[in-house]
Amino acid sequence: xxTPFLEVRDLAFAYGRGAARRGVLSDVFLDVERGSVVGLxxxxxxxxxxxxxxVAGVLEPAAGTVRLDGRPLATLSRRQLATRxxxxxxxxxxxxxxxxxxxxLMGRYPHLGPFELEGADDMEIARRALDDTGTLPLEQRSFAxxxxxxxxxxxxxxxxxxxxxxxLLDEPTAALDLRYQFExxxxxxxxxxxxxTTIIVSTHDMNLAAALxxxxxxxxxxxxxxxxxxxxxxxxxxxxxLYDVDADVRFHDRAGHLxxxxxxARP
Amino acid sequence: MxxxxxxxxxxxxxxxxxxxxFGALALxxxxxxxxxxxxxxxxxxxxxxSQPYGSNIDAQIFFVARLPRVLAAALxxxxxxxxxxxxxxxxxxPLASPDTLGVSAGASLGAMLAITFxxxxxxxxxxxxxxxxxxxxxxxxxxxYGLSVVRRSGTSTLVLLxxxxxxxxxxxxxxxxxQFVADFTQTFRNVRWMMxxxxxxxxxxxxxxxxxxxxxxxxxxxLPRVLDLMSVGSESAAxxxxxxxxxxxxxxVSASLATGxxxxxxxxxxxxxxxxxxxxxxxxxxxxxxVLPASALFGAALLIACDLxxxxxxxxxxxxxxxxxxxxxxxxxxWLLFKRA
Numbered sequence: 045x046x047t048p049f050l051e052v053r054d055l056a057f058a059y060g061r062g063a064a065r066r067g068v069l070s071d072v073f074l075d076v077e078r079g080s081v082v083g084l085x086x087x088x089x090x091x092x093x094x095x096x097x098x099v100a101g102v103l104e105p106a107a108g109t110v111r112l113d114g115r116p117l118a119t120l121s122r123r124q125l126a127t128r129x130x131x132x133x134x135x136x137x138x139x140x141x142x143x144x145x146x147x148x149l150m151g152r153y154p155h156l157g158p159f160e161l162e163g164a165d166d167m168e169i170a171r172r173a174l175d176d177t178g179t180l181p182l183e184q185r186s187f188a189x190x191x192x193x194x195x196x197x198x199x200x201x202x203x204x205x206x207x208x209x210x211x212l213l214d215e216p217t218a219a220l221d222l223r224y225q226f227e228x229x230x231x232x233x234x235x236x237x238x239x240x241t242t243i244i245v246s247t248h249d250m251n252l253a254a255a256l257x258x259x260x261x262x263x264x265x266x267x268x269x270x271x272x273x274x275x276x277x278x279x280x281x282x283x284x285x286l287y288d289v290d291a292d293v294r295f296h297d298r299a300g301h302l303x304x305x306x307x308x309a310r311p
Numbered sequence: 312m313x314x315x316x317x318x319x320x321x322x323x324x325x326x327x328x329x330x331x332x333f334g335a336l337a338l339x340x341x342x343x344x345x346x347x348x349x350x351x352x353x354x355x356x357x358x359x360x361s362q363p364y365g366s367n368i369d370a371q372i373f374f375v376a377r378l379p380r381v382l383a384a385a386l387x388x389x390x391x392x393x394x395x396x397x398x399x400x401x402x403x404x405p406l407a408s409p410d411t412l413g414v415s416a417g418a419s420l421g422a423m424l425a426i427t428f429x430x431x432x433x434x435x436x437x438x439x440x441x442x443x444x445x446x447x448x449x450x451x452x453x454x455x456y457g458l459s460v461v462r463r464s465g466t467s468t469l470v471l472l473x474x475x476x477x478x479x480x481x482x483x484x485x486x487x488x489x490q491f492v493a494d495f496t497q498t499f500r501n502v503r504w505m506m507x508x509x510x511x512x513x514x515x516x517x518x519x520x521x522x523x524x525x526x527x528x529x530x531x532x533x534l535p536r537v538l539d540l541m542s543v544g545s546e547s548a549a550x551x552x553x554x555x556x557x558x559x560x561x562x563x564v565s566a567s568l569a570t571g572x573x574x575x576x577x578x579x580x581x582x583x584x585x586x587x588x589x590x591x592x593x594x595x596x597x598x599x600x601x602v603l604p605a606s607a608l609f610g611a612a613l614l615i616a617c618d619l620x621x622x623x624x625x626x627x628x629x630x631x632x633x634x635x636x637x638x639x640x641x642x643x644x645x646w647l648l649f650k651r652a
Binding site for chain 1: 322323399400403405536542544546549551552553596597598600
């Protein structure tokens with residue numbers, strides 16, 4: 045049996061110490077195959093962001109192991125890990141007036157020496173990432189003047205320029221309107237199909253998760269409530285247990301995936 | 312041109328132009344500012360090798376009477392500008408600077424205490440005034456930074472700038488008290504120094520400030536690319552392989568050192584730390600590999616120019632240079648606020 049690309053075993057994490065200690069994750073198991081798209085669902089405060097931060101190496105787990113390609117994350121240097129795993133946050137605000145190209149070239153940071161400037165190959169990688177997210181025509185534009193959807197696609201391009209193995213996205217569409225939500229989803233689908241990029245995405249958007257993800261992991265109060273193939277996990281029973289909401293789950297013929305319609309909140 | 316940009320990021324070329332352009336500006340300021348003054352001297356005469364130094368009056372005026380002050384201006388201007396760049400990027404706040412954060416005020420109080428109580432000691436090659444100044448700036452920074460961390464507001468403009476303004480007012484009151492209890496001649500010196508004054512007549516004080524300045528520059532040299540990533544977000548920088556804690560330590564200590572060195576030499580010369588980085592960004596863009604060296608060079612040139620105005624505008628009276636930088640920088644700062652709003 046081959047080991048999964050990303051393997052999370054018995055993971056636990058808590059913020060604070062002593063009396064203020066607040067457990068966020070416990071007994072979390074997770075397997076992600078190379079080239080798959082996995083969705084993380086769960087109410088606010090269920091530990092989705094914390095789990096992504098641990099996989100990104102930004103936080104260290106209190107217990108348990110995370111392995112990437114069979115190697116424990118703890119044995120990888122910051123830079124090594126950054127060349128494998130990249131993060132796309134919910135929103136990115138550039139304090140200064142960087143161009144789109146400059147934003148994407150920042151993704152090359154872990155690949156360059158401390159005083160090394162970007163060379164022709166870095167430019168090629170950045171341009172390919174821009175092309176793959178449909179933002180190449182924007183490369184000379186100021187990042188700050190882009191729409192929310194354009195910004196998010198540029199940040200995805202920066203993540204691709206950084207590491208095309210594993211992409212972690214934390215509620216990437218939460219601040220976007222319907223059209224941009226759809227654009228981001230299409231970009232992610234395309235990257236997965238053409239580049240084989242492995243994607244883990246946390247979201248509150250059930251329909252986006254149903255359309256995009258082959259597998260889902262449901263997190264509740266820091267524990268895995270259910271995990272498996274989307275069509276097995278996305279059930280009214282699980283949604284009731286996860287959100288205390290009665291929902292209809294149906295297959296949508298034109299969309300070609302499951303859709304979720306909430307009907308009533310349970311008292 | 313276009314073809315070239317297609318194949319490389321162009322950052323090499325921009326770096327060469329930036330260093331060349333701003334370097335020439337700073338060099339010109341250092342060479343030409345000492346020529347102006349009560350007695351006109353000529354640059355050709357100053358560097359005339361056929362005349363022995365002992366009888367070359369122009370050379371003596373240049374090197375002994377005027378160059379120390381110009382070099383002090385260069386050192387102070389570049390240090391404050393660098394500190395401003397680093398604070399702005401690290402706190403992700405374009406309005407951060409040694410002045411607005413209260414760091415200058417902290418440095419001033421430290422230096423003033425050392426001067427008033429005649430503290431005279433050296434530690435690790437640092438003399439007492441720059442050292443006290445550094446301690447003051449670090450303490451002030453710790454208070455403002457701690458406030459924004461405790462409030463969990465991250466780097467909110469409101470907390471940082473209100474904290475800075477409040478701290479400045481508080482420290483000014485303490486400085487007022489110190490002056491009140493100090494003797495009369497001391498007070499006059501203090502008041503003049505607190506306005507920001509480059510009344511440097513020898514190389515001694517410059518040498519005293521040189522060690523902390525060079526230490527801070529060594530710290531700054533590690534930062535340019537990291538500041539780009541930090542300015543986009545510390546979380547995203549961490550996920551790209553930046554050691555955020557180490558970076559923050561190096562950056563904040565270096566910026567405090569630079570502010571301390573500048574203030575110990577010339578008092579809290581206002582607005583250089585906020586105005587220079589913004590003017591430089593208009594020319595070179597946001598990339599800190601360009602902004603950082605360009606700000607150092609332009610900060611030097613600008614403060615030399617301001618000091619030239621300060622000592623010639625009402626000659627033979629010499630204005631404190633802080634009055635000139637405030638008259639110039641205040642409106643620019645207001646314009647920045649307006650542009651952001």
